[in-house]
Amino acid sequence: MxxxxxxxxxxxxxxxxxxxxxxxxxxxxxxxxxxxxxxxxxxxxxxxxxxxxxxxxxxxxxxxxxxxxxxHPRIVQAIQEQAATLCTIAPGYANAARSEAAHLIASHTPGDLDRIFFTNGGADANEHAIRMARLHTGKHKVLSTYRSYHGGTQLAVNVTGDPRRWPNDNGSTGSVHFFGPFLYRSAFNATTEEEERDRALEHLEQVIALEGPSTIAAIILESIPGTAGIMVPPAGYLAGVRELCDRYGIVFIADEVMAGFGRSGRWFAIEHDNVVPDLLTFAKGVNSGYVPLGGVALSDAIYQTFARRAYPGGLTYSGHPLACAAAVATIQAMQEDxxxxxxxxxxxxxxxxxxxxxxxxxxxxxxxxxxxxxxxxxxxxxxxxxxxxxxxxxxxxxxxxxxxxxxxxxxxxxxxxxxxxxxxxxxxxxxxxxxxxxxxxxxxxxxxxxxxxxx
Structure with a gap:
């Protein structure tokens, strides 16, 4: 036995x-x-x-x-105190930990990314961000780079660019890959950061044209690709992607799961290029991983799509009180220290x-x-x-x-x-x-x- x-x-x-x-x-x-x-x-x-x-x-x-x-004693104490008060509650109810966590996250996200949809981690954050983009635009395709990682669930691993996609990629989810900037192993024969930036943007625009802008819902990018090699994009690249998305009616999703919450020396790595995406995904550092938590920060335009139309998605543990209490303690400690x-x-x-x-x-x-x-x-x-x-x-x-x-x-x-x-x-x-x-x-x-x- x-x-x-x-x-x-x-x-x-x-x-x-x-x-x-x-x-x-x-x-x-x-x-x-x-x-x-x-x-x-x-x-x-x-x-x-x-x-x-x-x-x-x-x-x-x-x-x-x-x-x-x-x-970290502050996070441990916050989890203990939350457990003594309210261990868990279904996501349909408001609770103090989730409300405060959403407020604190929104106080640091760029631009108008003031609405927070909570998930259990980074993969499902990216899954839901793509779902939101598809519903918002009425289009299906998603563009993402080779040398990227967006998660291990079915859709997230299909938009992933690294080899973990290979055994799981069935090619039926509208995923299209392109080359992002990486000067050390340039796909564009570039010799300077400026050449790499410009040629990478030219390549992306060509992919958009050949795939058909009317079919593309979103471009999802790690603001700084993490597991794939920590390739900091050339100055102006993310701004160039933002401009292409605006020109062709494409939602820009910034994957900040690994680079976000201070890892790059900014609250979010996309701030290095002064860019505001339409959707921003996060996890990991939001509460130092003490209790699983992730999420999507929505712009007002995306939010308005679902203001009078039900969003067809959710998770049993969305905004779990223990995870959100850990997030509140983490963000407060980051601010004060x-x-x-x-x-x-x-x-x-x-x-x-x-x-x-x-x-x-x-x-x-x-x-x-x-x-x-x-x-x-x-x-x-x-x-x-x-x-x-x-x-x-x-x-x-x-x-x-x-x-x-x-x-x-x-x-x-x-x-x-x-x-x-x-x-x-x-x-x-x-x-x-x-x-x-x-x-x-x-x-x-x-x-x-x-x-x-x-x-």
């Missing part, structure tokens, strides 16, 4: 945790038999501890969502300069790019050819060795294909950030010597 007791002592045994995981848990995005997951027993601030009590500096923010770090300003400081004064120094020291760093606390290090076998250290949609022994070397020294890194992403909590101190960068430097040196000795 399966043991069902939930005595707290069970949670203090990491070996049991591992055994039960391997026996019963089906993990996402993984070949199950090959998994050897790290057991995390506790966390605090910028650190997590594994089952051997090794402390690891978390440069992943898990899946880039613990923007205020682990076990000037977290967004601190993120901008870390980018300008710590990550940017240090990564330039690393690139000068290590010849297998092909490119470094980012802003705020949102950075990518692109690793290559040859700087001249830009051959990636791992293939697109794959890994390599060198990348595996680099991750192992970093963890052995106390750093938990975020990797994707041939890249290391540096995305710690926004509350990370400058001292912690520099410590993590020193570990990365040491790991790069070790792996270079062992795996790619100079000829």
């Amino acid at each position: 399966t043991e069902t007791t939930t005595h707290p002592a069970l949670y203090s045994d990491p070996h049991r945790t591992y055994e039960l995981d391997r026996a019963h848990v089906f993990h996402p995005w993984s070949a199950q038999a090959d998994l050897d997951p790290i057991v995390i027993t506790r966390a605090a601030g910028s650190y997590v501890w594994d089952r051997d009590d090794n402390r690891l500096l978390d440069f992943t923010s898990q899946l880039v969502y613990t923007n205020l770090g682990h076990q 000037k977290i967004v300003e601190h993120a901008a400081f870390l980018g300008e004064e710590v990550f940017g300069p240090a990564l330039e120094q690393l690139a000068a020291k290590h010849d297998w760093i092909g490119d470094v790019r980012g802003t705020g606390v949102f950075w990518a290090v692109e690793l290559v076998r040859d700087r001249a050819t830009r051959e990636p250290l791992a293939p697109y949609a794959g890994s390599s022994p060198e990348m595996a060795a680099l991750l192992t070397a970093a963890r052995r020294r106390g750093l938990l890194p975020f990797s994707n294909f041939n890249r290391i992403h540096l995305v710690p909590p926004l509350t990370t101190t400058a001292q912690e950030a520099r410590a993590g960068l020193r570990i990365l430097d040491e790991a790069l040196t070790e792996v270079r010597a062992q795996w790619m000795p100079l000829q």
Whole structure:
């Protein structure tokens, strides 16, 4: 008979945790038999501890969502107090936590994005934003970039551009992909940011013309693509997309699930280009992921479509009180502790300069790019050819060795294909950030010597 007791002592045994995981848990995005997951027993601030009590500096923010770090006392207290008052209530009822969370979110969204539809996460936020755009315009197609990620549900994974789409793409949802700007691996033979911007916009306008503006409901873009490589768009690109959308009657959806809530050094990354989208999606950093929450911020024009017409969509846990209480505490802490300003400081004064120094020291760093606390290090076998250290949609022994070397020294890194992403909590101190960068430097040196000795 399966043991069902939930005595707290069970949670203090990491070996049991591992055994039960391997026996019963089906993990996402993984070949199950090959998994050897790290057991995390506790966390605090910028650190997590594994089952051997090794402390690891978390440069992943898990899946880039613990923007205020682990076990932030203000968020934990808010969840506890909300649980003692009103654990849950159906979304048809008004409740204080949801109302206050919506107010605080709307106080930071750009322009007239003042109405908030709550979801459980980023994928369903993008699903509903696309549904709203289709109903608002009466059109069906959605344009999105290659090298993008918008979620794992059916529609969201179809508009996704990265390889996670491939096994799930049935090609029947009106999704059309185009090339976004990415100067380091330019699809347009550009040599400057300005050329990349202009040629990317010309390409997008051509795609619009060939697909037919009368068929296109929306263009959805990550304001700064995250998992796909943290490619900060050239200045003026997002403004150019806004102009194309206005010209052709297309809804502009800004996916801020990963880049939003301070990650880029602004409340929302689209503010770097002074652009107001028609719909803005969010999740992750809105409450540091303490309780699942996402949402869509609507412009007044989109809202008016549904002012006297029922919106045909909803979720059982939309605006869950525990999640919204966590969001209120998160946003209040960000305001009072000037977290967004601190993120901008870390980018300008710590990550940017240090990564330039690393690139000068290590010849297998092909490119470094980012802003705020949102950075990518692109690793290559040859700087001249830009051959990636791992293939697109794959890994390599060198990348595996680099991750192992970093963890052995106390750093938990975020990797994707041939890249290391540096995305710690926004509350990370400058001292912690520099410590993590020193570990990365040491790991790069070790792996270079062992795996790619100079000829």
